[in-house]
Amino acid sequence: MLTLRQIEIIRAIMVTGTISGAAKLLNISAPGISRLMKYTEDMVGVPLFNRRHGRYVPTPEARNVFDLLDNIHRKVEDLQTSIDRLGSGEGRELSFASVPSIANVMVPRAVEQVKRRFPDIKLEIDILKIEQSIDYLLLGRGELVAISSRFDHSIIDFAPLATGRLVCIVPPSSELAAKTSIRPWEIASHMLIGIDPNDPYGRIMTEIFRREQLSYSMNIKTRFGTTVCSLVAAGLGIAVIDEFTVAHGMLPGVKVLEIEAETTFHTYAAYRNDTPLSVYAEALIELLRAEMKATSA
Known part of the structure; x- marks a missing residue:
């Protein structure tokens, strides 16, 4: 089975028509491409390119293979684009709430750090009293609530943030x-x-x-x-x-x-225990905890 690296190199030769052009496109050495190309052809059992006037031209037998390889390459590029968007937060929204005491100073400082890590993410922030947090979470209005006390509830868990005074x-x-x-x-x-x-x-x-x-x-x-x-x-x-x-x-x-x-009193991030937190919510908890601990140190 061809590896993604082999697919990438075959396509680069097909696009540029030369070993040197493929090497420049992929930013790797030309001898390395030549060796891997020879190994790939030996593995496949048929030549994939003919050399004409210094250029590499796909053999008739390999043209159908190249069409399939090009489709695979586009899908891999689409996958990489999706991963990049996930990493920047593009197309994603984080909804959360906070009690006023934490929202005043701590939340803006933590949100600044979240936006540095995920610059394209959208945010929706609510300000709640403690007693409103249960409905907020159970109705799915947001992923978590930064809160200044905890209570017993079968669906809601509490991650410690910081001890304040x-x-x-x-x-x-x-x-x-x-x-x-x-x-x-x-x-x-x-x-x-x-x-x-x-x-x-x-x-x-x-x-x-x-x-x-x-x-x-x-x-x-x-x-x-x-x-x-x-x-x-x-x-x-x-x-x-x-x-x-x-x-x-x-x-x-x-x-x-x-x-x-x-x-002293304790603060928490309250969230539903029957739904996994997004990576963005987990990052917010981590950054909010760091800000609050630095303040109370």
Whole structure:
């Protein structure tokens, strides 16, 4: 059976009419082509070319073979084109979602890396609350959700992304802005802005108060962490927020204080376990994990 290399060389001689032309077309040595051509003819048992006036002309016996070889070569080229398109993401779309805290800074940085790796891929990105992620995945709207907590579900698995921590944000004009760190009881003594504590994300933000049995007053509640940050920047109170929302100084107008307590929480990529992830979704998880780990290091 002829190898793809033999098919490639036979076709190159047929197209160029010379050994030297075939060598230039394939960017290999002419003696190498001559040796492989002789070996191929010995294997086939009949000459494939006649030499006339320094050019190689297909023999009558081989013309039908050459037509078949040309078809094979075109199919191989089509296969290579499809592989190249797969590698660049051309004609493909990756749909995924993220909770707001990860979507604000981490997702754009990871998406930039995805586009560098697969420059032609199309992306559709949704922003969801944690409780919306089940329907999003089960209805097949996207492949994965970057999420800040996990839950038990028979169809949904969770790949760890990174361990984060909570921080306290205060207005630059606040007397607290002179501090670099703050204790939970000090936070609880101020009016807070935050997410509803009954919300899954809100529970993460207020866990430090429950753990230390501290009473607190949340006079402004909102749905998203970015809104919390804007309200703090406006001087309306202080807040506990996750570090990913305020990473890399992307939300100016607030002073970030370390919290002198255990505040770690875990983030995940949620996805259906009954459907394999695409290579693009796997790459997104890998790159998002790297960005988040670098932030929390």
